Amino acid sequence: MDQRIVDFVQARHIAVVGASPRKFGGAICTTLKKRGYTVYPVHPARNTFKGERCFSSLATVPPDVEAAVIAVSPAHALDVVADAHRAGITKLWFQQGANFAEPIKKAEAEGIQTISGKCILMYAEPVTGLHAIHRCIAKVFKKL
16 A cells, blocks of 8 residues: 555644535545544534534644645645645645545645545545445555
8 A cells, every 4th residue: 555645644643625514525534533533623614513613724724734635626726835834734635536636736846745547535544434435446456
C-alpha cells in the first residue's frame, strides 16, 4: 500500500471539509468517528454536525489536526488548500469523484502530502461493509 495512505490513516485527528448530512462528507465524518478517529467536521455554513461543533474552516480546527479529507468541489478545494497550509495541516485526502488536479498541484507546491482518486473509507481501519468488499476487489486487481 502507498506509504502516503498508511501515514494518512495513522493520523487519529482528522478534519473533514464538506461535512453535511446530505453529502458524502457527512458519511465520511460519521464512519471515521465510528472507526475510532477524532473527527472535526468543517463546513462554512454550519454551526453543528450531528450535534457536535462544526468548524467554519481548517484555520479554526484544533492544532492537533494534521490531516484533512476534502469532500467539496474542486472550485472550493483551492481555498481549502490555502487554509490547510495556513493551519499547518500536512496531509490532504481529495475524495474520489472529481478532478482535483489544480488543488493537488497547489497543495504539493506548498509541501502538503496528497492522496486522490481513492475513497478514504476503503483504507481507514477497521474497514467494514461495502467498503470492505470494494477493498477486496481492489486487492485482487492490484489497485489498493
